[in-house]
Amino acid sequence: MKGRVMRSTGLWYNVIGEDSKVYTCRARGKFRLDGIKESNPIAVGDLVIFDHDQKEGHITELLPRENLIERKSVKKTGHSHVLAANIDQVMLIATIKQPRTSLGFIDRFLVSAEAYRIPQILIFNKRDVLGSNELQELDELLYLYATLHVTTKSISAKDDENLDELQSMLQGKTTLIAGHSGVGKSTLLNRLSDTIHQSVNEISGFSEKGTHTTTFAEMFQINSSTFLIDTPGVKEWGLMDMNSQEISDYFPEMRDRRLDCKFGSRCIHLTEPGCAVLAAIESGDIAVCRYQSYVSMVSADDNRR
Ligand SMILES: Nc1nc2c(ncn2[C@@H]2O[C@H](COP(=O)(O)OP(=O)(O)OP(=O)(O)O)[C@@H](O)[C@H]2O)c(=O)[nH]1
Ligand SMILES: [Mg+2]
Ligand SMILES: [Zn+2]
Structure with a gap:
Protein backbone atom coordinates (compact mmCIF):
# COMPACT_ATOMS: atom_id res chain seq x y z
CA MET A 1 0.00 0.00 0.00
CA LYS A 2 1.05 3.60 -0.53
CA GLY A 3 1.39 5.79 2.55
CA ARG A 4 2.97 8.87 4.08
CA VAL A 5 5.39 8.88 7.02
CA MET A 6 3.88 10.76 9.95
CA ARG A 7 6.52 10.04 12.58
CA SER A 8 9.94 8.48 12.71
CA THR A 9 12.02 7.42 15.68
CA GLY A 10 14.84 6.15 13.48
CA LEU A 11 13.83 2.51 13.97
CA TRP A 12 10.05 2.70 13.72
CA TYR A 13 7.88 4.72 11.41
CA ASN A 14 4.22 5.62 11.77
CA VAL A 15 2.78 5.54 8.28
CA ILE A 16 -0.71 6.69 7.36
CA GLY A 17 -1.99 4.47 4.58
CA GLU A 18 -4.37 5.25 1.74
CA ASP A 19 -7.05 3.68 3.92
CA SER A 20 -6.42 6.49 6.49
CA LYS A 21 -5.23 3.94 9.08
CA VAL A 22 -1.91 4.40 10.83
CA TYR A 23 0.56 1.50 10.62
CA THR A 24 3.72 0.99 12.63
CA CYS A 25 6.45 0.04 10.18
CA ARG A 26 10.11 -0.86 10.01
CA ALA A 27 12.27 -0.17 6.99
CA ARG A 28 13.20 -3.26 5.01
CA GLY A 29 16.65 -3.21 3.40
CA LYS A 30 18.84 -0.21 2.84
CA PHE A 31 17.52 3.19 1.90
CA ARG A 32 20.68 5.04 1.09
CA LEU A 33 20.26 7.61 -1.62
CA ASP A 34 23.16 7.69 -4.08
CA GLY A 35 26.08 9.71 -2.81
CA ILE A 36 24.14 11.41 -0.04
CA LYS A 37 24.95 10.71 3.56
CA GLU A 38 21.79 11.26 5.48
CA SER A 39 21.46 10.31 9.10
CA ASN A 40 17.80 9.47 8.38
CA PRO A 41 17.15 8.09 4.91
CA ILE A 42 13.37 8.05 5.45
CA ALA A 43 11.94 11.29 6.83
CA VAL A 44 8.60 12.63 8.01
CA GLY A 45 6.47 13.53 5.01
CA ASP A 46 8.03 10.89 2.77
CA LEU A 47 5.74 8.91 0.51
CA VAL A 48 6.44 5.19 0.75
CA ILE A 49 5.21 1.79 -0.35
CA PHE A 50 4.75 -0.69 2.49
CA ASP A 51 3.58 -4.26 3.16
CA HIS A 52 1.58 -4.98 6.25
CA ASP A 53 -0.24 -7.63 8.21
CA GLN A 54 -2.83 -6.46 10.71
CA LYS A 55 -1.18 -3.36 12.21
CA GLU A 56 2.53 -3.88 11.59
CA GLY A 57 4.35 -3.25 8.36
CA HIS A 58 7.56 -2.98 6.38
CA ILE A 59 8.52 -0.07 4.20
CA THR A 60 9.82 -1.50 0.94
CA GLU A 61 10.14 1.56 -1.25
CA LEU A 62 10.77 5.26 -0.89
CA LEU A 63 8.98 7.27 -3.57
CA PRO A 64 10.70 10.25 -5.22
CA ARG A 65 10.62 13.45 -3.18
CA GLU A 66 9.14 16.66 -4.47
CA ASN A 67 11.45 18.55 -2.11
CA LEU A 68 13.05 18.32 1.31
CA ILE A 69 14.54 20.53 3.95
CA GLU A 70 17.72 19.50 5.67
CA ARG A 71 20.45 20.88 7.84
CA LYS A 72 23.95 19.79 8.59
CA SER A 73 24.05 17.08 11.20
CA VAL A 74 25.59 18.28 14.44
CA LYS A 75 26.46 14.73 15.48
CA LYS A 76 28.22 13.37 12.41
CA THR A 77 30.39 15.56 10.23
CA GLY A 78 29.63 15.31 6.54
CA HIS A 79 26.12 14.07 7.23
CA SER A 80 22.86 15.86 6.82
CA HIS A 81 19.63 15.52 8.70
CA VAL A 82 16.46 15.68 6.65
CA LEU A 83 13.81 17.41 8.74
CA ALA A 84 10.95 16.65 6.40
CA ALA A 85 10.14 15.89 2.78
CA ASN A 86 7.32 16.90 0.40
CA ILE A 87 6.40 20.14 2.15
CA ASP A 88 4.64 23.20 0.74
CA GLN A 89 6.12 25.78 3.08
CA VAL A 90 8.17 26.27 6.22
CA MET A 91 7.16 28.30 9.25
CA LEU A 92 9.86 29.52 11.59
CA ILE A 93 8.67 30.38 15.09
CA ALA A 94 10.92 33.09 16.54
CA THR A 95 10.78 35.05 19.79
CA ILE A 96 12.23 38.42 20.79
CA LYS A 97 12.70 37.06 24.30
CA GLN A 98 12.18 33.91 26.37
CA PRO A 99 14.29 32.80 24.49
CA ARG A 100 15.74 35.37 22.10
CA THR A 101 16.06 34.12 18.54
CA SER A 102 19.11 35.70 16.91
CA LEU A 103 18.73 37.36 13.53
CA GLY A 104 21.60 35.17 12.31
CA PHE A 105 19.55 32.08 13.10
CA ILE A 106 16.48 33.46 11.33
CA ASP A 107 18.51 34.31 8.23
CA ARG A 108 20.27 30.92 8.11
CA PHE A 109 16.90 29.22 8.26
CA LEU A 110 15.44 31.43 5.52
CA VAL A 111 18.50 30.88 3.32
CA SER A 112 18.11 27.09 3.67
CA ALA A 113 14.47 27.26 2.65
CA GLU A 114 15.28 29.62 -0.22
CA ALA A 115 17.95 27.16 -1.41
CA TYR A 116 15.19 24.57 -1.84
CA ARG A 117 12.76 27.21 -3.18
CA ILE A 118 10.33 26.55 -0.35
CA PRO A 119 8.05 29.49 0.60
CA GLN A 120 8.69 30.89 4.07
CA ILE A 121 6.53 32.13 6.93
CA LEU A 122 8.16 33.90 9.87
CA ILE A 123 6.08 34.05 13.04
CA PHE A 124 7.11 35.96 16.15
CA ASN A 125 5.44 34.33 19.16
CA LYS A 126 5.01 35.47 22.77
CA ARG A 127 3.87 38.98 21.86
CA ASP A 128 2.26 39.09 25.30
CA VAL A 129 5.61 39.24 27.15
CA LEU A 130 7.04 42.19 25.22
CA GLY A 131 7.53 45.72 26.59
CA SER A 132 7.21 48.86 24.46
CA ASN A 133 10.83 48.91 23.24
CA GLU A 134 10.62 45.26 22.30
CA LEU A 135 7.33 45.82 20.50
CA GLN A 136 9.01 48.51 18.45
CA GLU A 137 11.88 46.18 17.58
CA LEU A 138 9.28 43.57 16.62
CA ASP A 139 7.51 45.99 14.28
CA GLU A 140 10.79 46.82 12.56
CA LEU A 141 11.54 43.13 12.03
CA LEU A 142 8.05 42.41 10.72
CA TYR A 143 8.46 45.25 8.23
CA LEU A 144 11.98 44.19 7.20
CA TYR A 145 11.07 40.57 6.46
CA ALA A 146 7.80 41.47 4.76
CA THR A 147 9.84 43.43 2.20
CA LEU A 148 11.83 40.24 1.52
CA HIS A 149 8.91 38.10 0.31
CA VAL A 150 8.55 36.36 3.67
CA THR A 151 5.03 36.10 5.10
CA THR A 152 5.23 37.54 8.61
CA LYS A 153 2.94 37.76 11.63
CA SER A 154 3.28 38.37 15.33
CA ILE A 155 1.15 36.21 17.59
CA SER A 156 0.64 35.06 21.12
CA ALA A 157 -0.15 31.35 21.23
CA LYS A 158 -0.93 31.76 24.90
CA ASP A 159 -3.57 34.49 24.36
CA ASP A 160 -4.83 33.22 20.97
CA GLU A 161 -3.78 36.52 19.42
CA ASN A 162 -3.79 36.53 15.57
CA LEU A 163 -4.26 32.76 15.38
CA ASP A 164 -7.13 33.04 12.87
CA GLU A 165 -4.88 34.78 10.36
CA LEU A 166 -2.22 32.18 10.99
CA GLN A 167 -4.69 29.37 10.40
CA SER A 168 -5.58 30.74 6.98
CA MET A 169 -1.86 30.79 6.02
CA LEU A 170 -1.70 27.07 6.80
CA GLN A 171 -4.97 25.91 5.22
CA GLY A 172 -4.59 23.30 2.48
CA LYS A 173 -0.82 22.99 2.87
CA THR A 174 1.84 20.83 4.49
CA THR A 175 3.89 23.12 6.73
CA LEU A 176 7.08 22.36 8.60
CA ILE A 177 7.31 24.22 11.91
CA ALA A 178 10.80 24.96 13.21
CA GLY A 179 12.50 27.11 15.82
CA HIS A 180 14.58 27.10 18.99
CA SER A 181 13.50 25.00 21.94
CA GLY A 182 10.97 26.85 24.09
CA VAL A 183 9.59 29.28 21.48
CA GLY A 184 6.15 27.64 21.67
CA LYS A 185 5.91 25.38 18.60
CA SER A 186 3.99 22.64 20.40
CA THR A 187 1.86 25.14 22.33
CA LEU A 188 0.82 26.66 19.02
CA LEU A 189 -0.03 23.28 17.50
CA ASN A 190 -2.21 22.40 20.45
CA ARG A 191 -4.07 25.69 19.95
CA LEU A 192 -4.62 25.06 16.27
CA SER A 193 -6.41 21.73 16.67
CA ASP A 194 -8.49 20.10 19.37
CA THR A 195 -7.13 16.72 18.39
CA ILE A 196 -3.45 17.58 18.96
CA HIS A 197 -2.05 17.06 22.42
CA GLN A 198 1.69 17.64 22.13
CA SER A 199 3.65 17.87 25.35
CA VAL A 200 4.68 21.40 26.17
CA ASN A 201 7.18 22.58 28.71
CA GLU A 202 5.01 22.95 31.79
CA ILE A 203 7.51 24.97 33.77
CA SER A 204 6.25 28.52 33.77
CA GLY A 205 8.80 31.09 32.70
CA PHE A 206 11.71 30.03 30.62
CA SER A 207 14.93 28.14 31.23
CA GLU A 208 17.78 29.57 29.15
CA LYS A 209 19.00 26.04 28.50
CA GLY A 210 15.97 25.01 26.46
CA THR A 211 14.69 21.67 27.63
CA HIS A 212 13.76 20.02 24.32
CA THR A 213 10.26 18.92 25.18
CA THR A 214 9.60 17.60 21.67
CA THR A 215 12.18 14.97 20.67
CA PHE A 216 10.96 13.62 17.32
CA ALA A 217 9.54 15.30 14.26
CA GLU A 218 5.87 14.42 13.82
CA MET A 219 3.24 15.27 11.27
CA PHE A 220 -0.34 16.07 12.29
CA GLN A 221 -3.42 16.27 10.16
CA ILE A 222 -5.54 19.34 10.91
CA ASN A 223 -8.17 18.61 8.26
CA SER A 224 -8.32 16.63 5.03
CA SER A 225 -5.83 18.88 3.22
CA THR A 226 -3.84 20.56 6.02
CA PHE A 227 -0.79 19.00 7.66
CA LEU A 228 1.59 20.47 10.23
CA ILE A 229 4.94 19.03 11.20
CA ASP A 230 6.17 19.71 14.73
CA THR A 231 9.94 19.41 15.13
CA PRO A 232 12.32 19.35 18.09
CA GLY A 233 13.90 22.70 18.90
CA VAL A 234 17.29 23.34 17.31
CA LYS A 235 20.06 25.45 18.75
CA GLU A 236 21.94 26.16 15.57
CA TRP A 237 21.05 25.85 11.95
CA GLY A 238 23.96 24.29 10.03
CA LEU A 239 23.88 25.32 6.38
CA MET A 240 24.46 22.68 3.76
CA ASP A 241 27.53 23.23 1.58
CA MET A 242 27.10 26.31 -0.57
CA ASN A 243 29.63 28.77 -1.92
N1 LIG B 1 4.03 34.02 27.56
C1 LIG B 1 3.90 33.12 26.60
N2 LIG B 1 4.36 31.87 26.80
C2 LIG B 1 4.22 30.97 25.81
C3 LIG B 1 3.58 31.30 24.57
N3 LIG B 1 3.62 30.19 23.78
C4 LIG B 1 4.24 29.22 24.49
N4 LIG B 1 4.59 29.68 25.71
C5 LIG B 1 5.29 28.93 26.77
O1 LIG B 1 6.63 28.63 26.35
C6 LIG B 1 7.06 27.38 26.93
C7 LIG B 1 7.62 26.46 25.84
O2 LIG B 1 6.57 26.04 24.97
P1 LIG B 1 6.64 24.72 24.07
O3 LIG B 1 5.39 24.73 23.26
O4 LIG B 1 6.94 23.53 24.87
O5 LIG B 1 7.91 25.07 23.15
P2 LIG B 1 8.51 24.23 21.92
O6 LIG B 1 8.91 25.23 20.90
O7 LIG B 1 7.58 23.16 21.49
O8 LIG B 1 9.85 23.60 22.58
P3 LIG B 1 10.63 22.23 22.18
O9 LIG B 1 9.62 21.15 22.06
O10 LIG B 1 11.58 22.04 23.31
O11 LIG B 1 11.34 22.51 20.90
C8 LIG B 1 5.84 26.81 27.65
O12 LIG B 1 5.98 27.06 29.04
C9 LIG B 1 4.67 27.57 27.05
O13 LIG B 1 3.58 27.68 27.93
C10 LIG B 1 3.09 32.64 24.40
O14 LIG B 1 2.51 33.04 23.38
N5 LIG B 1 3.28 33.50 25.46
MG1 LIG C 1 7.77 21.15 21.33
ZN1 LIG D 1 28.37 42.91 -5.45
Whole structure:
Protein backbone atom coordinates (compact mmCIF):
# COMPACT_ATOMS: atom_id res chain seq x y z
CA MET A 1 0.00 0.00 0.00
CA LYS A 2 1.05 3.60 -0.53
CA GLY A 3 1.39 5.79 2.55
CA ARG A 4 2.97 8.87 4.08
CA VAL A 5 5.39 8.88 7.02
CA MET A 6 3.88 10.76 9.95
CA ARG A 7 6.52 10.04 12.58
CA SER A 8 9.94 8.48 12.71
CA THR A 9 12.02 7.42 15.68
CA GLY A 10 14.84 6.15 13.48
CA LEU A 11 13.83 2.51 13.97
CA TRP A 12 10.05 2.70 13.72
CA TYR A 13 7.88 4.72 11.41
CA ASN A 14 4.22 5.62 11.77
CA VAL A 15 2.78 5.54 8.28
CA ILE A 16 -0.71 6.69 7.36
CA GLY A 17 -1.99 4.47 4.58
CA GLU A 18 -4.37 5.25 1.74
CA ASP A 19 -7.05 3.68 3.92
CA SER A 20 -6.42 6.49 6.49
CA LYS A 21 -5.23 3.94 9.08
CA VAL A 22 -1.91 4.40 10.83
CA TYR A 23 0.56 1.50 10.62
CA THR A 24 3.72 0.99 12.63
CA CYS A 25 6.45 0.04 10.18
CA ARG A 26 10.11 -0.86 10.01
CA ALA A 27 12.27 -0.17 6.99
CA ARG A 28 13.20 -3.26 5.01
CA GLY A 29 16.65 -3.21 3.40
CA LYS A 30 18.84 -0.21 2.84
CA PHE A 31 17.52 3.19 1.90
CA ARG A 32 20.68 5.04 1.09
CA LEU A 33 20.26 7.61 -1.62
CA ASP A 34 23.16 7.69 -4.08
CA GLY A 35 26.08 9.71 -2.81
CA ILE A 36 24.14 11.41 -0.04
CA LYS A 37 24.95 10.71 3.56
CA GLU A 38 21.79 11.26 5.48
CA SER A 39 21.46 10.31 9.10
CA ASN A 40 17.80 9.47 8.38
CA PRO A 41 17.15 8.09 4.91
CA ILE A 42 13.37 8.05 5.45
CA ALA A 43 11.94 11.29 6.83
CA VAL A 44 8.60 12.63 8.01
CA GLY A 45 6.47 13.53 5.01
CA ASP A 46 8.03 10.89 2.77
CA LEU A 47 5.74 8.91 0.51
CA VAL A 48 6.44 5.19 0.75
CA ILE A 49 5.21 1.79 -0.35
CA PHE A 50 4.75 -0.69 2.49
CA ASP A 51 3.58 -4.26 3.16
CA HIS A 52 1.58 -4.98 6.25
CA ASP A 53 -0.24 -7.63 8.21
CA GLN A 54 -2.83 -6.46 10.71
CA LYS A 55 -1.18 -3.36 12.21
CA GLU A 56 2.53 -3.88 11.59
CA GLY A 57 4.35 -3.25 8.36
CA HIS A 58 7.56 -2.98 6.38
CA ILE A 59 8.52 -0.07 4.20
CA THR A 60 9.82 -1.50 0.94
CA GLU A 61 10.14 1.56 -1.25
CA LEU A 62 10.77 5.26 -0.89
CA LEU A 63 8.98 7.27 -3.57
CA PRO A 64 10.70 10.25 -5.22
CA ARG A 65 10.62 13.45 -3.18
CA GLU A 66 9.14 16.66 -4.47
CA ASN A 67 11.45 18.55 -2.11
CA LEU A 68 13.05 18.32 1.31
CA ILE A 69 14.54 20.53 3.95
CA GLU A 70 17.72 19.50 5.67
CA ARG A 71 20.45 20.88 7.84
CA LYS A 72 23.95 19.79 8.59
CA SER A 73 24.05 17.08 11.20
CA VAL A 74 25.59 18.28 14.44
CA LYS A 75 26.46 14.73 15.48
CA LYS A 76 28.22 13.37 12.41
CA THR A 77 30.39 15.56 10.23
CA GLY A 78 29.63 15.31 6.54
CA HIS A 79 26.12 14.07 7.23
CA SER A 80 22.86 15.86 6.82
CA HIS A 81 19.63 15.52 8.70
CA VAL A 82 16.46 15.68 6.65
CA LEU A 83 13.81 17.41 8.74
CA ALA A 84 10.95 16.65 6.40
CA ALA A 85 10.14 15.89 2.78
CA ASN A 86 7.32 16.90 0.40
CA ILE A 87 6.40 20.14 2.15
CA ASP A 88 4.64 23.20 0.74
CA GLN A 89 6.12 25.78 3.08
CA VAL A 90 8.17 26.27 6.22
CA MET A 91 7.16 28.30 9.25
CA LEU A 92 9.86 29.52 11.59
CA ILE A 93 8.67 30.38 15.09
CA ALA A 94 10.92 33.09 16.54
CA THR A 95 10.78 35.05 19.79
CA ILE A 96 12.23 38.42 20.79
CA LYS A 97 12.70 37.06 24.30
CA GLN A 98 12.18 33.91 26.37
CA PRO A 99 14.29 32.80 24.49
CA ARG A 100 15.74 35.37 22.10
CA THR A 101 16.06 34.12 18.54
CA SER A 102 19.11 35.70 16.91
CA LEU A 103 18.73 37.36 13.53
CA GLY A 104 21.60 35.17 12.31
CA PHE A 105 19.55 32.08 13.10
CA ILE A 106 16.48 33.46 11.33
CA ASP A 107 18.51 34.31 8.23
CA ARG A 108 20.27 30.92 8.11
CA PHE A 109 16.90 29.22 8.26
CA LEU A 110 15.44 31.43 5.52
CA VAL A 111 18.50 30.88 3.32
CA SER A 112 18.11 27.09 3.67
CA ALA A 113 14.47 27.26 2.65
CA GLU A 114 15.28 29.62 -0.22
CA ALA A 115 17.95 27.16 -1.41
CA TYR A 116 15.19 24.57 -1.84
CA ARG A 117 12.76 27.21 -3.18
CA ILE A 118 10.33 26.55 -0.35
CA PRO A 119 8.05 29.49 0.60
CA GLN A 120 8.69 30.89 4.07
CA ILE A 121 6.53 32.13 6.93
CA LEU A 122 8.16 33.90 9.87
CA ILE A 123 6.08 34.05 13.04
CA PHE A 124 7.11 35.96 16.15
CA ASN A 125 5.44 34.33 19.16
CA LYS A 126 5.01 35.47 22.77
CA ARG A 127 3.87 38.98 21.86
CA ASP A 128 2.26 39.09 25.30
CA VAL A 129 5.61 39.24 27.15
CA LEU A 130 7.04 42.19 25.22
CA GLY A 131 7.53 45.72 26.59
CA SER A 132 7.21 48.86 24.46
CA ASN A 133 10.83 48.91 23.24
CA GLU A 134 10.62 45.26 22.30
CA LEU A 135 7.33 45.82 20.50
CA GLN A 136 9.01 48.51 18.45
CA GLU A 137 11.88 46.18 17.58
CA LEU A 138 9.28 43.57 16.62
CA ASP A 139 7.51 45.99 14.28
CA GLU A 140 10.79 46.82 12.56
CA LEU A 141 11.54 43.13 12.03
CA LEU A 142 8.05 42.41 10.72
CA TYR A 143 8.46 45.25 8.23
CA LEU A 144 11.98 44.19 7.20
CA TYR A 145 11.07 40.57 6.46
CA ALA A 146 7.80 41.47 4.76
CA THR A 147 9.84 43.43 2.20
CA LEU A 148 11.83 40.24 1.52
CA HIS A 149 8.91 38.10 0.31
CA VAL A 150 8.55 36.36 3.67
CA THR A 151 5.03 36.10 5.10
CA THR A 152 5.23 37.54 8.61
CA LYS A 153 2.94 37.76 11.63
CA SER A 154 3.28 38.37 15.33
CA ILE A 155 1.15 36.21 17.59
CA SER A 156 0.64 35.06 21.12
CA ALA A 157 -0.15 31.35 21.23
CA LYS A 158 -0.93 31.76 24.90
CA ASP A 159 -3.57 34.49 24.36
CA ASP A 160 -4.83 33.22 20.97
CA GLU A 161 -3.78 36.52 19.42
CA ASN A 162 -3.79 36.53 15.57
CA LEU A 163 -4.26 32.76 15.38
CA ASP A 164 -7.13 33.04 12.87
CA GLU A 165 -4.88 34.78 10.36
CA LEU A 166 -2.22 32.18 10.99
CA GLN A 167 -4.69 29.37 10.40
CA SER A 168 -5.58 30.74 6.98
CA MET A 169 -1.86 30.79 6.02
CA LEU A 170 -1.70 27.07 6.80
CA GLN A 171 -4.97 25.91 5.22
CA GLY A 172 -4.59 23.30 2.48
CA LYS A 173 -0.82 22.99 2.87
CA THR A 174 1.84 20.83 4.49
CA THR A 175 3.89 23.12 6.73
CA LEU A 176 7.08 22.36 8.60
CA ILE A 177 7.31 24.22 11.91
CA ALA A 178 10.80 24.96 13.21
CA GLY A 179 12.50 27.11 15.82
CA HIS A 180 14.58 27.10 18.99
CA SER A 181 13.50 25.00 21.94
CA GLY A 182 10.97 26.85 24.09
CA VAL A 183 9.59 29.28 21.48
CA GLY A 184 6.15 27.64 21.67
CA LYS A 185 5.91 25.38 18.60
CA SER A 186 3.99 22.64 20.40
CA THR A 187 1.86 25.14 22.33
CA LEU A 188 0.82 26.66 19.02
CA LEU A 189 -0.03 23.28 17.50
CA ASN A 190 -2.21 22.40 20.45
CA ARG A 191 -4.07 25.69 19.95
CA LEU A 192 -4.62 25.06 16.27
CA SER A 193 -6.41 21.73 16.67
CA ASP A 194 -8.49 20.10 19.37
CA THR A 195 -7.13 16.72 18.39
CA ILE A 196 -3.45 17.58 18.96
CA HIS A 197 -2.05 17.06 22.42
CA GLN A 198 1.69 17.64 22.13
CA SER A 199 3.65 17.87 25.35
CA VAL A 200 4.68 21.40 26.17
CA ASN A 201 7.18 22.58 28.71
CA GLU A 202 5.01 22.95 31.79
CA ILE A 203 7.51 24.97 33.77
CA SER A 204 6.25 28.52 33.77
CA GLY A 205 8.80 31.09 32.70
CA PHE A 206 11.71 30.03 30.62
CA SER A 207 14.93 28.14 31.23
CA GLU A 208 17.78 29.57 29.15
CA LYS A 209 19.00 26.04 28.50
CA GLY A 210 15.97 25.01 26.46
CA THR A 211 14.69 21.67 27.63
CA HIS A 212 13.76 20.02 24.32
CA THR A 213 10.26 18.92 25.18
CA THR A 214 9.60 17.60 21.67
CA THR A 215 12.18 14.97 20.67
CA PHE A 216 10.96 13.62 17.32
CA ALA A 217 9.54 15.30 14.26
CA GLU A 218 5.87 14.42 13.82
CA MET A 219 3.24 15.27 11.27
CA PHE A 220 -0.34 16.07 12.29
CA GLN A 221 -3.42 16.27 10.16
CA ILE A 222 -5.54 19.34 10.91
CA ASN A 223 -8.17 18.61 8.26
CA SER A 224 -8.32 16.63 5.03
CA SER A 225 -5.83 18.88 3.22
CA THR A 226 -3.84 20.56 6.02
CA PHE A 227 -0.79 19.00 7.66
CA LEU A 228 1.59 20.47 10.23
CA ILE A 229 4.94 19.03 11.20
CA ASP A 230 6.17 19.71 14.73
CA THR A 231 9.94 19.41 15.13
CA PRO A 232 12.32 19.35 18.09
CA GLY A 233 13.90 22.70 18.90
CA VAL A 234 17.29 23.34 17.31
CA LYS A 235 20.06 25.45 18.75
CA GLU A 236 21.94 26.16 15.57
CA TRP A 237 21.05 25.85 11.95
CA GLY A 238 23.96 24.29 10.03
CA LEU A 239 23.88 25.32 6.38
CA MET A 240 24.46 22.68 3.76
CA ASP A 241 27.53 23.23 1.58
CA MET A 242 27.10 26.31 -0.57
CA ASN A 243 29.63 28.77 -1.92
CA SER A 244 29.49 32.52 -1.36
CA GLN A 245 27.77 33.25 -4.68
CA GLU A 246 25.06 30.75 -3.90
CA ILE A 247 24.53 32.06 -0.37
CA SER A 248 24.25 35.65 -1.58
CA ASP A 249 21.72 34.60 -4.21
CA TYR A 250 19.53 33.14 -1.45
CA PHE A 251 19.25 36.65 -0.01
CA PRO A 252 16.54 38.07 -2.33
CA GLU A 253 17.71 41.65 -1.85
CA MET A 254 21.24 40.69 -2.97
CA ARG A 255 20.06 38.45 -5.79
CA ASP A 256 17.99 41.34 -7.19
CA ARG A 257 21.10 43.57 -7.37
CA ARG A 258 23.65 41.09 -8.66
CA LEU A 259 23.41 42.22 -12.28
CA ASP A 260 24.17 45.79 -11.21
CA CYS A 261 27.50 44.76 -9.65
CA LYS A 262 30.49 45.61 -11.82
CA PHE A 263 31.74 42.01 -11.66
CA GLY A 264 28.25 40.56 -12.13
CA SER A 265 27.96 36.89 -11.26
CA ARG A 266 31.54 36.82 -9.89
CA CYS A 267 30.83 39.45 -7.22
CA ILE A 268 30.49 38.13 -3.69
CA HIS A 269 29.74 41.61 -2.31
CA LEU A 270 32.61 41.81 0.17
CA THR A 271 35.25 44.28 -1.08
CA GLU A 272 34.68 44.42 -4.85
CA PRO A 273 34.69 47.85 -6.49
CA GLY A 274 31.40 48.85 -8.11
CA CYS A 275 29.40 46.44 -5.93
CA ALA A 276 25.69 47.30 -6.04
CA VAL A 277 25.04 45.48 -2.75
CA LEU A 278 27.63 47.53 -0.85
CA ALA A 279 26.13 50.67 -2.41
CA ALA A 280 22.65 49.63 -1.28
CA ILE A 281 23.87 49.14 2.28
CA GLU A 282 25.48 52.57 2.16
CA SER A 283 22.19 54.15 1.01
CA GLY A 284 20.12 52.19 3.54
CA ASP A 285 18.27 50.10 0.94
CA ILE A 286 19.69 46.83 2.33
CA ALA A 287 19.47 46.27 6.09
CA VAL A 288 22.84 46.11 7.83
CA CYS A 289 21.66 43.20 10.02
CA ARG A 290 20.92 41.10 6.93
CA TYR A 291 24.34 41.87 5.48
CA GLN A 292 25.97 40.93 8.80
CA SER A 293 24.20 37.57 8.64
CA TYR A 294 25.53 37.09 5.13
CA VAL A 295 29.11 37.91 6.12
CA SER A 296 28.89 35.51 9.04
CA MET A 297 27.58 32.74 6.76
CA VAL A 298 30.30 33.12 4.14
CA SER A 299 33.09 33.39 6.69
CA ALA A 300 32.04 30.44 8.85
CA ASP A 301 34.40 27.53 8.26
CA ASP A 302 31.62 24.98 7.90
CA ASN A 303 30.31 26.79 4.87
CA ARG A 304 33.57 26.96 2.91
CA ARG A 305 33.80 24.82 -0.12
N1 LIG B 1 4.03 34.02 27.56
C1 LIG B 1 3.90 33.12 26.60
N2 LIG B 1 4.36 31.87 26.80
C2 LIG B 1 4.22 30.97 25.81
C3 LIG B 1 3.58 31.30 24.57
N3 LIG B 1 3.62 30.19 23.78
C4 LIG B 1 4.24 29.22 24.49
N4 LIG B 1 4.59 29.68 25.71
C5 LIG B 1 5.29 28.93 26.77
O1 LIG B 1 6.63 28.63 26.35
C6 LIG B 1 7.06 27.38 26.93
C7 LIG B 1 7.62 26.46 25.84
O2 LIG B 1 6.57 26.04 24.97
P1 LIG B 1 6.64 24.72 24.07
O3 LIG B 1 5.39 24.73 23.26
O4 LIG B 1 6.94 23.53 24.87
O5 LIG B 1 7.91 25.07 23.15
P2 LIG B 1 8.51 24.23 21.92
O6 LIG B 1 8.91 25.23 20.90
O7 LIG B 1 7.58 23.16 21.49
O8 LIG B 1 9.85 23.60 22.58
P3 LIG B 1 10.63 22.23 22.18
O9 LIG B 1 9.62 21.15 22.06
O10 LIG B 1 11.58 22.04 23.31
O11 LIG B 1 11.34 22.51 20.90
C8 LIG B 1 5.84 26.81 27.65
O12 LIG B 1 5.98 27.06 29.04
C9 LIG B 1 4.67 27.57 27.05
O13 LIG B 1 3.58 27.68 27.93
C10 LIG B 1 3.09 32.64 24.40
O14 LIG B 1 2.51 33.04 23.38
N5 LIG B 1 3.28 33.50 25.46
MG1 LIG C 1 7.77 21.15 21.33
ZN1 LIG D 1 28.37 42.91 -5.45
